[in-house]
Amino acid sequence: MTSAASVGGHERPRLFAALLLPDETIRGLVRWQRETFEDVSDVRVVPPANLHITLAFLGHRPAGDLGAILAALSAAAVRARRPALSVTRYRETRSVGMLALEDDGGSATAFAEDLHRRLEELEVYERERRRWLAHVTVLRFRRPPQLAPTVPDLGRISPSEAAVYHSVLRHTGAQYEVLESVPLGS
Secondary structure, eight states: OOOOOOOOTTTTOOOEEEEEEEEHHHHHHHHHHHHHTTTTTTTEEGGGOEEEEEEEEEEEEEEEGGHHHHHHHHHHHHHHHOOOEEEEEEESSSSEEEEEEEEEHHHHHHHHHHHHHHHHOOOOOOOSSOOOOOOOEEEEESSOOOOOOOOOOOBOOOOOEEEEEEEETTTTEEEEEEEEESSSSO
16 A cells, blocks of 8 residues: 555545556556647646546545545455456546546456445445446546547556545646555455
């Protein structure tokens, strides 16, 4: 386990769990974002430090919940196999542009589902109605620009760590801080 930030006291940090992207994947995404969205107006490119694959968004939680959340992530991570993911398509929601990922072999999905179950047992997470989708948010906007870019060829993406993040909201957008990361697999 590694720890890069801390919270405590009576705080209610905004938390989420995510797979950390390998450095080479982040470099490829940044190149692609620069080439693809450089001349697009009214969009905000997600900065390199905020690129990740969300496993579970927990929202504002009492700081006292953090230990149990980290324990749940660690327990799920020990059982997880390192995923093999690949970019399949770009899609937009009402506020973000994302790259959807194919979960070859289903390891990322199995890890996410195990983590969801553990977090639900702690009563710190409510599963979404839609099925979990492995994706990387690459763009934010107020109105969908209705883009159809060619997706980047990033090869096989194989994250080796997961983390609990603290999402700090700022006027310039969210800033994500890794609170603690854990390796995947035993």
